Amino acid sequence: xxxxxxASNNLILGNxxxxxxxxxxxxxxxxxxxxARPFRFxxxxxxxxxxxxxxxxxxxxxxxxxxxxxxxxxVPKWFxxxxxxxxxxTVDGLRRSLQIARELYLARTGFLTAFDLHASCIxxxxxxxxxxxxxxxxxxxxxxxxxxxxxxxxxxxxKTNFFDGMTGNIAGIDARLSPDLKETDFSTFLSGRKPxxxxxxxxxxxxxxxxxxEGGVADVRDNADARYFKLKLSGDPxxxxxxxxRIGKELDTLGYEYKVTLDANEQYAxxxxxxxxxxxxxxxxxxxxxxxxxxxxxxxxPRDVTRxxxxxxxxxxxxxIDEADDSYDAFPSARALGYHGISSKSxxxxxxxxxxxxxxxxxxxxxxxxxxxxEDLTCQPGLALQQxxxxxxxxxxxxxxxxxxxxxxxxxxxxxxxxQAFAAAHPDLYADTGQGIRLNIHHGDLxxxxxxxxxxxxxxxxxxxxxxxxEQPKSPWE
Numbered sequence: 001x002x003x004x005x006x007a008s009n010n011l012i013l014g015n016x017x018x019x020x021x022x023x024x025x026x027x028x029x030x031x032x033x034x035x036a037r038p039f040r041f042x043x044x045x046x047x048x049x050x051x052x053x054x055x056x057x058x059x060x061x062x063x064x065x066x067x068x069x070x071x072x073x074x075v076p077k078w079f080x081x082x083x084x085x086x087x088x089x090t091v092d093g094l095r096r097s098l099q100i101a102r103e104l105y106l107a108r109t110g111f112l113t114a115f116d117l118h119a120s121c122i123x124x125x126x127x128x129x130x131x132x133x134x135x136x137x138x139x140x141x142x143x144x145x146x147x148x149x150x151x152x153x154x155x156x157x158x159k160t161n162f163f164d165g166m167t168g169n170i171a172g173i174d175a176r177l178s179p180d181l182k183e184t185d186f187s188t189f190l191s192g193r194k195p196x197x198x199x200x201x202x203x204x205x206x207x208x209x210x211x212x213x214e215g216g217v218a219d220v221r222d223n224a225d226a227r228y229f230k231l232k233l234s235g236d237p238x239x240x241x242x243x244x245x246r247i248g249k250e251l252d253t254l255g256y257e258y259k260v261t262l263d264a265n266e267q268y269a270x271x272x273x274x275x276x277x278x279x280x281x282x283x284x285x286x287x288x289x290x291x292x293x294x295x296x297x298x299x300x301x302p303r304d305v306t307r308x309x310x311x312x313x314x315x316x317x318x319x320x321i322d323e324a325d326d327s328y329d330a331f332p333s334a335r336a337l338g339y340h341g342i343s344s345k346s347x348x349x350x351x352x353x354x355x356x357x358x359x360x361x362x363x364x365x366x367x368x369x370x371x372x373x374x375e376d377l378t379c380q381p382g383l384a385l386q387q388x389x390x391x392x393x394x395x396x397x398x399x400x401x402x403x404x405x406x407x408x409x410x411x412x413x414x415x416x417x418x419x420q421a422f423a424a425a426h427p428d429l430y431a432d433t434g435q436g437i438r439l440n441i442h443h444g445d446l447x448x449x450x451x452x453x454x455x456x457x458x459x460x461x462x463x464x465x466x467x468x469x470x471e472q473p474k475s476p477w478e
Contacts, residue, residue, distance in 0.1 A: 052072050073377075
């Protein structure tokens with residue numbers, strides 16, 4: 001029996017055993033996505049942006065060939081917020097990141113594990129992108145999307161699902177990129193995963209979203225009975241405090257218990273401005289509804305300021321990093337500054353999410369709480385949402401931001417037949433409302449049962465014939 005075939009059988013039987021593969025091809029496509037409502041976060045308002053689709057062809061040792069897929073929005077001004085760049089230029093930076101990653105991945109020959117491919121390319125990816133003036137967070141986008149598609153193909157080839165594959169460490173995740181951990185930390189963490197059957201949505205309230213009345217934060221037709229809310233901050237303590245007081249007053253009318261998180265998207269200039277906001281949360285009666293239900297504050301300061309600013313006494317409020325998470329050592333560095341959490345986003349890399357969740361579990365064993373959160377900037381119904389949702393369920397993240405479905409009309413610009421195919425394959429996730437296929441939210445939760453399908457959380461792929469090739473990036477990345 002070939003070694004890899006034996007390995008795959010061991011995997012299905014529940015033993016830990018990576019499976020090796022060769023990459024044959026990587027292709028990129030995109031589709032426009034028009035938003036149903038504007039989404040304002042930080043210093044930008046988005047009314048639409050392209051969605052990326054990745055298609056890989058692989059040969060799996062002892063298992064033959066397979067095709068894998070992934071998807072993600074190409075979001076402007078999040079991965080790279082430099083003011084001198086236009087939104088379109090930052091999207092082109094992501095396209096260039098993809099192209100650089102493709103060249104690096106396809107240059108690897110011979111049979112390797114999925115994590116071998118990632119680990120052998122990520123350093124060169126960041127270095128090559130840096131020479132092209134692409135920052136590390138944007139550099140990671142290319143490998144992140146390719147890795148998801150490779151994993152999808154690998155799981156299909158061995159005829160297993162994401163949850164069983166990852167608890168068996170089919171990708172071969174090890175400690176080479178995280179020397180603070182041991183190999184046994186991964187085997188202990190992964191083998192002990194019991195994926196959640198449902199994940200609560202965290203309803204995002206953008207800076208331009210209505211607070212009161214129809215379409216406001218307490219409108220159940222709009223918030224889908226959410227019990228968790230993610231509230232965007234502007235960076236102005238006085239304006240943010242006034243708006244949070246309004247939001248708290250509305251949420252108190254829901255008639256059930258709720259929790260909130262705050263996200264500044266790097267808009268607080270420094271610790272002094274942040275302290276002003278926290279002092280108001282601690283002291284003002286009009287903010288008690290928010291402060292008493294506040295789980296954590298996300299990425300308050302710019303990523304560069306974050307790295308130079310220990311939180312000190314502010315750490316007790318529970319802060320997490322998001323945009324500052326641009327390397328495998330970002331979480332340990334943030335921990336030293338007083339941060340207790342870090343976001344999981346498949347657009348930043350699923351392997352990094354797993355590494356950080358392993359760290360959080362290990363560090364928390366000593367009594368102090370460290371955690372990973374589910375933050376979704378770029379997930380649309382279909383591949384992107386399902387793969388990120390599955391990752392969160394594997395990591396046992398009980399709630400996750402799901403702003404993607406909120407700002408786009410169902411499957412957006414996707415052909416109706418494609419949306420119908422996803423709905424037929426994943427009826428617990430989607431429903432036909434009479435006005436198109438929409439996310440099917442069950443009393444504020446998303447169900448994960450159909451994500452146990454063979455492959456990376458999907459039974460179907462997009463209609464490749466309905467997609468355009470990835471646009472060539474323009475200056476300054478030509």
